[in-house]
Amino acid sequence: MKRLFVAVDVDESTRAEIAALSTTLKDQAAATLKRTRITWVHPDRHHLTIEFFGDASDAIEQRVMTALAAPFPIAPFRLSFDGLGFFPRGGPPRVLWLGIAEGLTGLRALHGELRARLGDAAMPADDFNPHLTLARFRDRVSRLDVRGIAEAKAAAGPCSIDRVTLYESHLSPKGPTYTQVAQGLFAPCT
Numbered sequence: 001m002k003r004l005f006v007a008v009d010v011d012e013s014t015r016a017e018i019a020a021l022s023t024t025l026k027d028q029a030a031a032t033l034k035r036t037r038i039t040w041v042h043p044d045r046h047h048l049t050i051e052f053f054g055d056a057s058d059a060i061e062q063r064v065m066t067a068l069a070a071p072f073p074i075a076p077f078r079l080s081f082d083g084l085g086f087f088p089r090g091g092p093p094r095v096l097w098l099g100i101a102e103g104l105t106g107l108r109a110l111h112g113e114l115r116a117r118l119g120d121a122a123m124p125a126d127d128f129n130p131h132l133t134l135a136r137f138r139d140r141v142s143r144l145d146v147r148g149i150a151e152a153k154a155a156a157g158p159c160s161i162d163r164v165t166l167y168e169s170h171l172s173p174k175g176p177t178y179t180q181v182a183q184g185l186f187a188p189c190t
Helices: 012-032 058-069 104-121
Strands: 002-009 038-040 047-056 077-087 095-102 132-137 155-161 163-170 177-185
Touching (some): 002 058, 012 077, 012 132, 047 163, 058 163, 058 177
Antiparallel strands (some): 002 047, 002 163, 077 095
16 A cells, blocks of 8 residues: 555745745744644645545556546646635644635646546545645644734745646655655646
């Protein structure tokens, strides 16, 4: 079994902007949430997940690779980020995320096309809520305690998205590492 997901990657400039934002938020969190353990996503791991498979069999991996082999009939699109939020929507926050300002239509088209290609190999349908994860709260914290973080100015991008990547995730005590398995390119219809 391999831990697999399909994602779009941001360019180096946008990645640097997100890293700077994360540093600012990390400093703010350290000042206001002194005893709360927070795991921050390392800048080289910033991506936007399109479909997560978890522990997947070789057969699922093969289906995903086949789905990515043919170009996607989607025009390259601009992706930019703005605004912060938390998951879950109610109760104590567990994840701090950066929202999508531009590119939502392209992301939804990509998600829909990928799911159509995967058929029954796709994960059970759920609401597709694209976001970029910045941090995970390891301790229970109240929404009131993180209100200042949520109100921080947070924007990055734009960057151009013209492909999607299948990654294998390797978990370790130092955090995950991602290995690129395959890519699917966009080939807009004319």
